[in-house]
Amino acid sequence: MRVAVLGATGLVGRTMLRLLEDCAWVDGEPVALASARGAGTVITWRGRGIVCREVNQDAFAGIGIALFSAGGGPSRRWAPVAAGAGAVVIDNSSAWRQEPAVPLVVPEINGGLVAGLRAGIIANPNCSTIQVALAVAPLERACGLAEVHVATYQAVSGGGQRAVDELGRQEAGQPCGDVFPRPIARNVIPAIGGVLPDGSYEEEAKVVRELRRILGRGDDLKVTCTAVRVPVLNGHAAAVRVVCRAPLDVAAARAAMVGWPGLEVATGSHDYATPREVDGRTIVHVGRLRQDPGNECGLLCWVVADNLLKGAAWNAVQIAGLLAGSVT
Ligand SMILES: NC(=O)c1ccc[n+]([C@@H]2O[C@H](COP(=O)([O-])OP(=O)(O)OC[C@H]3O[C@@H](n4cnc5c(N)ncnc54)[C@H](OP(=O)(O)O)[C@@H]3O)[C@@H](O)[C@H]2O)c1
Structure with missing residues:
Protein backbone atom coordinates (compact mmCIF):
# COMPACT_ATOMS: atom_id res chain seq x y z
CA MET A 1 0.00 0.00 0.00
CA ARG A 2 1.46 3.40 -0.98
CA VAL A 3 1.23 6.04 1.74
CA ALA A 4 1.35 9.84 1.82
CA VAL A 5 1.70 11.99 4.95
CA LEU A 6 0.39 15.57 4.79
CA GLY A 7 1.90 17.62 7.63
CA ALA A 8 5.07 15.53 7.47
CA THR A 9 7.25 18.23 9.07
CA GLY A 10 5.01 18.62 12.14
CA LEU A 11 5.01 16.84 15.50
CA VAL A 12 2.27 14.37 14.54
CA GLY A 13 3.47 13.92 10.95
CA ARG A 14 7.02 13.08 12.03
CA THR A 15 5.65 10.65 14.61
CA MET A 16 3.49 8.95 11.98
CA LEU A 17 6.47 8.59 9.65
CA ARG A 18 8.50 7.04 12.47
CA LEU A 19 5.72 4.51 13.17
CA LEU A 20 5.39 3.70 9.46
CA GLU A 21 9.03 2.58 9.42
CA ASP A 22 7.87 -0.56 11.27
CA CYS A 23 4.84 -1.28 9.08
CA ALA A 24 5.55 -4.12 6.65
CA TRP A 25 2.45 -3.21 4.60
CA VAL A 26 3.93 0.15 3.50
CA ASP A 27 4.93 -0.10 -0.14
CA GLY A 28 8.05 1.98 -0.93
CA GLU A 29 8.87 5.31 0.70
CA PRO A 30 5.96 7.41 1.99
CA VAL A 31 5.31 10.64 0.10
CA ALA A 32 6.04 13.46 2.57
CA LEU A 33 3.92 16.60 2.06
CA ALA A 34 3.66 19.99 3.77
CA SER A 35 3.11 23.62 2.78
CA ALA A 36 5.62 25.71 0.83
CA ARG A 37 7.31 26.44 4.20
CA GLY A 38 8.22 22.81 4.82
CA ALA A 39 8.95 21.84 1.21
CA GLY A 40 12.59 20.76 0.86
CA THR A 41 12.85 19.54 4.47
CA VAL A 42 14.67 16.20 4.54
CA ILE A 43 13.19 13.57 6.87
CA THR A 44 15.08 10.37 7.63
CA TRP A 45 12.99 7.25 6.97
CA ARG A 46 14.39 3.71 7.27
CA GLY A 47 17.86 5.26 7.17
CA ARG A 48 17.29 7.22 3.95
CA GLY A 49 16.35 10.85 3.39
CA ILE A 50 12.85 11.69 2.10
CA VAL A 51 12.47 15.20 0.70
CA CYS A 52 9.23 16.84 1.73
CA ARG A 53 7.20 18.34 -1.11
CA GLU A 54 4.57 21.07 -1.23
CA VAL A 55 1.11 19.51 -1.44
CA ASN A 56 -0.62 20.03 -4.80
CA GLN A 57 -3.46 18.69 -6.92
CA ASP A 58 -1.43 15.74 -8.22
CA ALA A 59 0.26 14.79 -4.94
CA PHE A 60 -2.06 11.85 -4.19
CA ALA A 61 -1.90 9.99 -7.53
CA GLY A 62 -1.31 6.28 -6.82
CA ILE A 63 -1.66 6.72 -3.04
CA GLY A 64 -3.71 4.13 -1.15
CA ILE A 65 -3.65 5.74 2.31
CA ALA A 66 -3.15 9.44 3.02
CA LEU A 67 -2.43 10.34 6.63
CA PHE A 68 -3.30 13.99 7.30
CA SER A 69 -1.98 16.11 10.20
CA ALA A 70 -1.82 19.63 8.81
CA GLY A 71 -4.74 21.31 10.59
CA GLY A 72 -8.38 21.88 9.69
CA GLY A 73 -7.96 24.27 6.74
CA PRO A 74 -5.57 22.08 4.75
CA SER A 75 -7.69 19.01 5.61
CA ARG A 76 -10.85 20.60 4.27
CA ARG A 77 -9.01 21.60 1.12
CA TRP A 78 -6.98 18.47 0.37
CA ALA A 79 -8.95 15.51 1.79
CA PRO A 80 -11.53 15.60 -1.05
CA VAL A 81 -8.65 15.79 -3.55
CA ALA A 82 -6.91 12.75 -2.04
CA ALA A 83 -10.16 10.78 -1.72
CA GLY A 84 -11.05 11.72 -5.29
CA ALA A 85 -7.70 10.30 -6.42
CA GLY A 86 -8.66 6.97 -4.82
CA ALA A 87 -6.98 7.22 -1.40
CA VAL A 88 -8.45 6.64 2.03
CA VAL A 89 -7.68 9.77 4.07
CA ILE A 90 -7.14 9.36 7.82
CA ASP A 91 -7.43 12.88 9.17
CA ASN A 92 -6.12 14.12 12.53
CA SER A 93 -7.79 17.52 12.41
CA SER A 94 -11.32 18.30 13.60
CA ALA A 95 -12.45 19.22 10.06
CA TRP A 96 -14.45 16.05 9.31
CA ARG A 97 -15.19 14.59 12.75
CA GLN A 98 -18.87 15.54 12.85
CA GLU A 99 -19.69 14.61 9.25
CA PRO A 100 -22.24 11.77 9.52
CA ALA A 101 -20.68 9.93 6.56
CA VAL A 102 -17.17 10.10 8.04
CA PRO A 103 -16.40 7.40 10.62
CA LEU A 104 -14.77 8.65 13.84
CA VAL A 105 -12.59 5.75 14.84
CA VAL A 106 -10.73 4.38 17.83
CA PRO A 107 -9.77 0.90 16.60
CA GLU A 108 -10.17 -0.79 20.01
CA ILE A 109 -13.74 0.53 20.27
CA ASN A 110 -15.25 0.83 16.80
CA GLY A 111 -12.56 -0.33 14.36
CA GLY A 112 -15.19 -2.37 12.53
CA LEU A 113 -16.44 0.87 10.95
CA VAL A 114 -13.53 0.91 8.50
CA ALA A 115 -14.11 -2.62 7.18
CA GLY A 116 -14.33 -2.65 3.42
CA LEU A 117 -13.56 1.07 3.01
CA ARG A 118 -11.55 1.62 -0.18
CA ALA A 119 -11.68 5.40 -0.64
CA GLY A 120 -13.01 8.30 1.37
CA ILE A 121 -12.28 9.99 4.69
CA ILE A 122 -11.88 8.58 8.21
CA ALA A 123 -11.53 10.94 11.16
CA ASN A 124 -9.11 10.42 14.02
CA PRO A 125 -10.73 11.76 17.20
CA ASN A 126 -9.40 14.55 19.42
CA CYS A 127 -6.40 13.45 21.51
CA LEU A 308 1.28 12.25 19.99
CA LEU A 309 0.98 8.43 19.90
CA LYS A 310 -2.42 7.08 21.00
CA GLY A 311 -3.89 10.58 20.83
CA ALA A 312 -2.86 11.06 17.22
CA ALA A 313 -0.20 9.21 15.20
CA TRP A 314 -0.56 5.68 16.62
CA ASN A 315 -4.36 5.74 16.42
CA ALA A 316 -4.07 6.84 12.76
CA VAL A 317 -1.46 4.21 11.90
CA GLN A 318 -3.57 1.54 13.62
CA ILE A 319 -6.49 2.52 11.37
CA ALA A 320 -4.18 2.41 8.36
CA GLY A 321 -3.08 -1.08 9.41
CA LEU A 322 -6.73 -2.19 9.57
CA LEU A 323 -7.27 -0.88 6.04
CA ALA A 324 -4.13 -2.60 4.83
CA GLY A 325 -5.30 -5.85 6.39
CA SER A 326 -2.38 -5.88 8.81
CA VAL A 327 -2.23 -6.22 12.58
CA THR A 328 0.49 -3.63 13.33
N1 LIG B 1 -0.10 17.42 18.63
C1 LIG B 1 -1.01 16.58 19.08
O1 LIG B 1 -0.88 15.97 20.16
C2 LIG B 1 -2.23 16.32 18.25
C3 LIG B 1 -3.13 15.34 18.68
C4 LIG B 1 -4.29 15.09 17.94
C5 LIG B 1 -4.52 15.80 16.79
N2 LIG B 1 -3.63 16.76 16.38
C6 LIG B 1 -3.92 17.48 15.14
O2 LIG B 1 -2.93 17.15 14.17
C7 LIG B 1 -2.67 18.27 13.33
C8 LIG B 1 -1.17 18.57 13.34
O3 LIG B 1 -0.74 18.80 14.66
P1 LIG B 1 0.81 18.96 15.01
O4 LIG B 1 0.87 18.95 16.50
O5 LIG B 1 1.65 18.00 14.24
O6 LIG B 1 1.10 20.45 14.48
P2 LIG B 1 2.48 21.10 13.98
O7 LIG B 1 3.63 20.55 14.71
O8 LIG B 1 2.24 22.56 14.04
O9 LIG B 1 2.58 20.64 12.45
C9 LIG B 1 1.71 21.15 11.45
C10 LIG B 1 2.03 20.52 10.12
O10 LIG B 1 1.05 20.95 9.17
C11 LIG B 1 1.72 21.50 8.03
N3 LIG B 1 0.93 22.57 7.46
C12 LIG B 1 0.52 23.71 8.08
N4 LIG B 1 -0.21 24.46 7.20
C13 LIG B 1 -0.26 23.77 6.04
C14 LIG B 1 -0.84 24.02 4.78
N5 LIG B 1 -1.54 25.14 4.53
N6 LIG B 1 -0.69 23.10 3.79
C15 LIG B 1 0.02 21.98 4.03
N7 LIG B 1 0.62 21.68 5.21
C16 LIG B 1 0.47 22.57 6.20
C17 LIG B 1 3.04 22.03 8.58
O11 LIG B 1 3.96 22.10 7.51
P3 LIG B 1 4.99 23.30 7.25
O12 LIG B 1 6.34 22.78 7.65
O13 LIG B 1 4.88 23.52 5.79
O14 LIG B 1 4.54 24.49 8.07
C18 LIG B 1 3.39 20.90 9.55
O15 LIG B 1 3.93 19.82 8.84
C19 LIG B 1 -3.56 19.40 13.84
O16 LIG B 1 -4.79 19.38 13.13
C20 LIG B 1 -3.82 19.00 15.29
O17 LIG B 1 -5.01 19.53 15.81
C21 LIG B 1 -2.49 17.02 17.08
Missing part, protein backbone atom coordinates in the same frame (compact mmCIF):
# COMPACT_ATOMS: atom_id res chain seq x y z
CA SER A 128 -7.99 13.79 24.97
CA THR A 129 -11.19 12.18 23.75
CA ILE A 130 -9.38 9.07 22.50
CA GLN A 131 -7.86 8.29 25.88
CA VAL A 132 -11.05 9.02 27.83
CA ALA A 133 -13.13 6.98 25.39
CA LEU A 134 -10.81 4.01 25.71
CA ALA A 135 -10.95 4.19 29.50
CA VAL A 136 -14.76 4.35 29.74
CA ALA A 137 -15.70 2.04 26.84
CA PRO A 138 -15.40 -1.12 29.02
CA LEU A 139 -17.76 0.46 31.59
CA GLU A 140 -20.23 1.38 28.85
CA ARG A 141 -20.19 -2.26 27.74
CA ALA A 142 -20.36 -3.63 31.30
CA CYS A 143 -23.42 -1.72 32.50
CA GLY A 144 -24.03 1.39 30.40
CA LEU A 145 -22.96 4.93 31.20
CA ALA A 146 -25.28 7.70 32.33
CA GLU A 147 -22.68 10.45 32.83
CA VAL A 148 -19.00 11.15 32.10
CA HIS A 149 -17.29 14.19 33.65
CA VAL A 150 -13.75 15.04 32.58
CA ALA A 151 -11.03 17.50 33.63
CA THR A 152 -8.02 17.33 31.33
CA TYR A 153 -4.39 18.24 31.98
CA GLN A 154 -3.01 18.66 28.47
CA ALA A 155 0.65 18.82 27.44
CA VAL A 156 1.98 21.60 25.24
CA SER A 157 2.89 19.14 22.45
CA GLY A 158 -0.87 18.94 21.85
CA GLY A 159 -0.58 22.45 20.43
CA GLY A 160 2.08 21.50 17.86
CA GLN A 161 5.70 22.46 17.38
CA ARG A 162 5.10 26.18 17.98
CA ALA A 163 3.62 25.44 21.41
CA VAL A 164 6.58 23.25 22.38
CA ASP A 165 9.00 25.96 21.25
CA GLU A 166 7.04 28.60 23.19
CA LEU A 167 7.23 26.64 26.46
CA GLY A 168 10.99 26.26 25.91
CA ARG A 169 11.38 30.00 25.39
CA GLN A 170 9.31 30.87 28.47
CA GLU A 171 11.23 28.37 30.61
CA ALA A 172 14.43 30.10 29.45
CA GLY A 173 13.02 33.39 30.75
CA GLN A 174 12.19 34.96 27.41
CA PRO A 175 9.06 37.13 26.95
CA CYS A 176 5.75 35.36 26.24
CA GLY A 177 4.76 34.96 22.63
CA ASP A 178 1.24 34.67 21.24
CA VAL A 179 0.82 30.87 21.23
CA PHE A 180 -0.98 30.65 24.59
CA PRO A 181 -3.50 33.16 25.99
CA ARG A 182 -1.50 33.50 29.26
CA PRO A 183 2.02 32.46 30.33
CA ILE A 184 2.29 28.64 30.33
CA ALA A 185 5.62 28.16 32.15
CA ARG A 186 4.98 27.54 35.87
CA ASN A 187 1.27 27.99 35.21
CA VAL A 188 -1.91 26.22 34.07
CA ILE A 189 -4.47 27.65 31.62
CA PRO A 190 -8.13 26.53 31.62
CA ALA A 191 -8.70 27.60 28.02
CA ILE A 192 -7.90 25.54 24.91
CA GLY A 193 -9.20 26.58 21.50
CA GLY A 194 -11.69 29.23 20.60
CA VAL A 195 -14.45 30.52 22.89
CA LEU A 196 -18.00 29.24 22.42
CA PRO A 197 -21.25 31.08 23.28
CA ASP A 198 -22.20 28.60 26.04
CA GLY A 199 -19.16 29.51 28.14
CA SER A 200 -17.06 26.52 27.04
CA TYR A 201 -13.92 26.39 24.89
CA GLU A 202 -13.64 24.43 21.63
CA GLU A 203 -11.50 21.65 23.12
CA GLU A 204 -14.18 20.96 25.74
CA ALA A 205 -16.94 20.79 23.16
CA LYS A 206 -14.86 18.32 21.12
CA VAL A 207 -14.61 15.97 24.09
CA VAL A 208 -18.38 16.15 24.69
CA ARG A 209 -19.57 15.48 21.16
CA GLU A 210 -16.78 13.12 20.05
CA LEU A 211 -17.06 10.91 23.13
CA ARG A 212 -20.77 10.43 22.42
CA ARG A 213 -20.09 9.64 18.76
CA ILE A 214 -17.33 7.11 19.45
CA LEU A 215 -19.50 5.31 22.01
CA GLY A 216 -22.48 5.40 19.65
CA ARG A 217 -24.50 7.46 22.12
CA GLY A 218 -26.59 10.61 21.89
CA ASP A 219 -27.48 13.49 24.23
CA ASP A 220 -28.82 10.99 26.78
CA LEU A 221 -25.17 10.45 27.79
CA LYS A 222 -24.40 13.46 29.98
CA VAL A 223 -20.82 14.64 29.33
CA THR A 224 -18.98 17.66 30.75
CA CYS A 225 -15.36 18.70 30.29
CA THR A 226 -12.96 21.34 31.56
CA ALA A 227 -9.82 21.30 29.42
CA VAL A 228 -6.62 22.68 30.95
CA ARG A 229 -3.21 23.28 29.35
CA VAL A 230 -0.34 22.43 31.70
CA PRO A 231 3.42 23.01 31.31
CA VAL A 232 4.11 19.34 30.55
CA LEU A 233 6.08 18.64 27.38
CA ASN A 234 4.21 15.53 26.25
CA GLY A 235 1.45 13.28 27.57
CA HIS A 236 -2.13 14.23 28.40
CA ALA A 237 -3.82 13.31 31.69
CA ALA A 238 -7.51 13.36 32.57
CA ALA A 239 -9.41 13.08 35.85
CA VAL A 240 -12.59 11.23 34.95
CA ARG A 241 -15.79 10.62 36.91
CA VAL A 242 -18.42 8.33 35.47
CA VAL A 243 -21.91 7.51 36.67
CA CYS A 244 -23.05 4.10 35.47
CA ARG A 245 -26.67 3.10 34.87
CA ALA A 246 -26.40 0.49 37.63
CA PRO A 247 -24.16 0.04 40.67
CA LEU A 248 -20.67 -1.12 39.70
CA ASP A 249 -17.95 -1.73 42.27
CA VAL A 250 -14.25 -1.19 41.70
CA ALA A 251 -13.48 -4.89 41.31
CA ALA A 252 -16.11 -5.28 38.60
CA ALA A 253 -14.98 -2.08 36.86
CA ARG A 254 -11.37 -3.24 36.89
CA ALA A 255 -12.40 -6.67 35.60
CA ALA A 256 -14.20 -4.99 32.70
CA MET A 257 -11.10 -2.94 31.85
CA VAL A 258 -8.39 -5.56 32.24
CA GLY A 259 -7.67 -7.24 28.92
CA TRP A 260 -9.38 -4.52 26.88
CA PRO A 261 -7.03 -3.90 23.93
CA GLY A 262 -4.89 -0.80 24.30
CA LEU A 263 -5.65 -0.33 28.01
CA GLU A 264 -3.29 -0.78 30.93
CA VAL A 265 -4.98 -0.75 34.34
CA ALA A 266 -3.19 -0.11 37.64
CA THR A 267 -3.79 -2.71 40.30
CA GLY A 268 -4.48 -0.50 43.33
CA SER A 269 -6.57 2.63 43.87
CA HIS A 270 -3.41 4.53 44.85
CA ASP A 271 -1.48 3.42 41.76
CA TYR A 272 -1.22 5.75 38.78
CA ALA A 273 0.96 6.75 35.84
CA THR A 274 2.22 10.24 35.05
CA PRO A 275 2.70 11.78 31.60
CA ARG A 276 6.43 11.14 31.77
CA GLU A 277 5.81 7.44 32.33
CA VAL A 278 3.61 7.03 29.25
CA ASP A 279 5.80 9.19 26.98
CA GLY A 280 6.72 7.00 24.00
CA ARG A 281 4.12 4.31 24.82
CA THR A 282 1.06 3.47 22.74
CA ILE A 283 -1.23 2.38 25.59
CA VAL A 284 -3.78 4.31 27.63
CA HIS A 285 -3.10 3.93 31.36
CA VAL A 286 -5.95 3.94 33.90
CA GLY A 287 -5.01 4.50 37.53
CA ARG A 288 -6.57 5.77 40.80
CA LEU A 289 -9.67 3.68 40.03
CA ARG A 290 -12.00 4.10 43.01
CA GLN A 291 -15.62 4.34 44.04
CA ASP A 292 -17.38 7.68 44.21
CA PRO A 293 -18.03 7.82 47.97
CA GLY A 294 -21.39 9.50 47.45
CA ASN A 295 -22.76 7.28 44.68
CA GLU A 296 -22.72 3.49 44.32
CA CYS A 297 -23.05 3.96 40.53
CA GLY A 298 -20.11 6.40 40.45
CA LEU A 299 -16.44 5.69 39.76
CA LEU A 300 -13.40 7.95 39.57
CA CYS A 301 -10.13 7.38 37.72
CA TRP A 302 -7.00 9.01 36.33
CA VAL A 303 -6.28 8.42 32.65
CA VAL A 304 -2.92 9.12 31.01
CA ALA A 305 -1.65 8.63 27.45
CA ASP A 306 0.95 9.92 24.99
CA ASN A 307 -1.07 12.44 22.97
